[in-house]
Amino acid sequence: MTGPSFGARVLSALAVLHWRNLAVMIPLCLGGVIMMAPLLWMFSASLRPEGESYRLPPSLLPDSFNPDSYRHALVSGLPFVRMYWNSFVVAAASTAGVLLTASMAAFAFARLRFAGASVLFSIMFIGMMVPPALVLIPIYAGFAALNLLDTPLALILPALASSFGVYMMRQFMLNQPRALEEAAMIDGASYWTIYWRISLPQLGPALAALGIITFTGSWNNFISPFVLIKSLEQMTLPVGIVALQGVFAGAETAVLMAATVMAILPLFVVFLVAQRFIIEGLTMTGIKG
């Protein structure tokens, strides 16, 4: 990749030190630290013995280092590792499902012409405004009748009804040039081939963005598994961590925090690694508004 030369990069780095820039950079960096402060506190609380966490004045560095809480969270009566796996399965399946169905629907809305397209899209668009809490009870009743409660499907299927996914993919596709697809259509390729071989690869950044939004939403979802899942074998992380709090409170803060830190880490890693794609995808969709 032909990027800026090393000299240019050094100059760019030095440009940061220009006084006008500093006036902005210092608050920015301070702001960044402040943003992370609650999360840093959580991390240090996970390493402290009980009682020390809430002491004032607060100190970021623990007086006594106690990583026992992590071991405790992993081997406590609650099957933490199992819940980790459950969260992962549900989130991964939801993400794959949404990416596939949303991109297919977007392909239809953005590239194909058919009767009722705009009506269908408007109906799907309204779904973005429906509060999730509204649909939960009827869904519960429905799954209970079908005996699907307490299964990963109960969490995955409702997640696939994603208006936002369809909207986002459609926006992105509308912004992309149609030339390649038109050419393929003239050449007589089947619609599926066009979709799979041409449109989908072009959607890269949008897929990454929608992917992480869906994955994060599913990973952090509390209410749905709380209502729809009852057995420990199928429980997901947020619900499991609440369970660690116990019925009459008085939970060990350190263990809670350790579990929370472990629950948060995967998302951070994914985001760090895929930052560029995700941001590219997020931005392209906002443009048409």
Next chain:
Amino acid sequence: MKRRLFTAGLATLALAGRAAYAAPPPADIKATLKLFRPATEADISEVNHAIARFKIRYPNVEIKVQYTPTASWAEYINQLMNALSSGESPDVLNIATEGVATLVGRNLLYDLSDILATDPDAKELLADVEPNLLNALRYNGKLDLLPTEWNTVVVFYNTDMFQEAGIAPPAAGWTWDDLVTTAEKLTKRDAAGNIKQFGYFVPGGQFALTTWFQTNDTDRLTPDGRKSNVRDPKFRESLMFLHDLIHKYKVAPTFTVNDTGYAAFSARQAAMISGLHPLVRVLRDAKFTSADVQVVPYRRKQVNICGVMGLAMTRATKNPALAWEFMKVLIDRDMENEIAGNVRSIPARRSSADLPVWTAFPQHWSLFYGAAAKAKPLTAPPNFAQVEQIMMRNIEAYLTGNREIDPTIDNLDQELAQAMSRVKW
């Protein structure tokens, strides 16, 4: 002759009736039993051990446990109702005093009266339990639950702080005024005038707060649990006293709903708090040895509160005899001893509350089970969840200084009356 045949016939019939309950199913029976239970570490390990014991007798029975993680009984009851109304009704379930009215009122529980009268294991358990505790599980005179563990509220105090201030620890029979004077002596300020150590921590949970009503011979509902009682001047007096602790005497920190104060006590920021037995576990794990307990102070009536956790069978169960056998394992001596060993709640059996692990800490451990004989259960109507919401919301508004006492009482009365009017008795 005929007479003897007749009485023999009667006796046989009677025996047969009893035999239907007394005869356990065969050991090789194949079935599935569902248990509904809170999801905490202690619960899970207790249940796992119980299942292991049960499997020895009934190896072909599968036990499916529905664990519900929750921070409040209101939510637990709600989840339980969900389960009971779906096709996945549990066979055996755990519920505390707070939910008894809801379940029994709807006729959801299996009638245990015959079993309790005849089964020797049940009788043995009930003999080992303080009879007064059973009142917390009765509704309309019926007892359809067996107690497993229970809780009461006492005042925990920091012995170091008392020594430092040179005052004697609270004595049994101490009054509200005693609490105020003691707390004032224990509230410490730093150079700038900010409070570093509070004398008392007003509890944020309904259970502990209720002791402040009970010891003033009042409560939020009338004793039958049907009507709002907040217009009672004694109720008002209780609320105003708590308000004064925070705002007038300034010995307690700002009121926060659902904050038990355990964290503040562990961090040595409060000298006294009203707490339940789980705090003993927290303190023991944190190696906090300078703590002891005393009964709650009183104004008009010296009384303790109790909330009992019970085990019940559902009417919807398809294997009542088998479910009963499982229930027995969940309340046997091993289980009770394990409950005592977990040092979380107070075991229902008196004998388990004598174990060394239990008596090790704090010094006045006998106060816990000792409260059982005279304890008064928390009043829990069928719409307990809604009542709790209304109570806590309004009390919070008043105790945080956002609303005056009269509008609070008015609002409470109105909301409670409306809620109680929608209950189907």
Next chain:
Amino acid sequence: MSGSGRRAGRGLGGPEARAGWLFVAPAFLLYAAFLLVPVLAALLFSVTEVDRFTWQTDFVGLDNFRYIWSDAHFWRSFLNTFEFISLAVSGNVGMGLLVAVLLERRMPRVLLYLLRFAYFMPVLVATALVSLVWKFLYSTDLGILNYYLRAIGLPALGWLSDGRIAMVSIVIMDVWKHFGFFMIILLAALQGVPRSLVESASLDGAGGWRIFWHVKLPLIAPVVLFCITYATIGGLQVFDSVRILTNGGPGDASAVLVLYMYEQTFGAQDLGTGSAAALTLLVVIVLVTALQFAFSRKVARE
């Protein structure tokens, strides 16, 4: 779906139309099953009284609506919701824009990535898990914020205990949690402004602020409006943060509509009134969004 005759088949009934329907089918069917049908069910529930245990339903007409519309607590929740979105949307989009503007300058790539990550991190964390920390931050007598306030001589604030500022405290946490998302979108939009326009404006003698106001902002206006719409929809549905920080308190100073809905359905076990409240909320969301769309179309035309 291959072969000749494709051109002729566009529109109704031809292979293209069939393909269109087939491609949309999975998404739409799932949507219908897990969103449309439940909404219709909620509509049904709202005009009935349901016994949650026996599922026995009685038709009660508009009784549920009458009940909630005469409930002062409902109207307080309604008003609070609007107070919340006006504060939260301005906060989220405003902060997002501010930080985006500040970040849009030359700096080493690594630093940019780190800063972007720092500001975006809260978005990735589950609200339920982070709120414990915020409760400690906000605790009136034993919390971190007041500790520092007192240390520098300022009076302590009742962040969550003072009814007048409880809502603001919740908004602060909401903004902390969400503005990173908007910052990223707006930063990219700013970076998409053609350099030529910026350069010609600065050659004309315009300073940074005027360039922003007259050149950049109009160009990114559609994106800003999109952010506002998205933030509004999210704000109208706020639940987790309110539930955990204050549960609507103190009193009902921070009660919001979704909380009311939850309390009715899961607390009072009343499906009818809960659904009625949910439908009211849905209608409000649709109206507000429609208004915003009309407004943004008007602005776009100018």
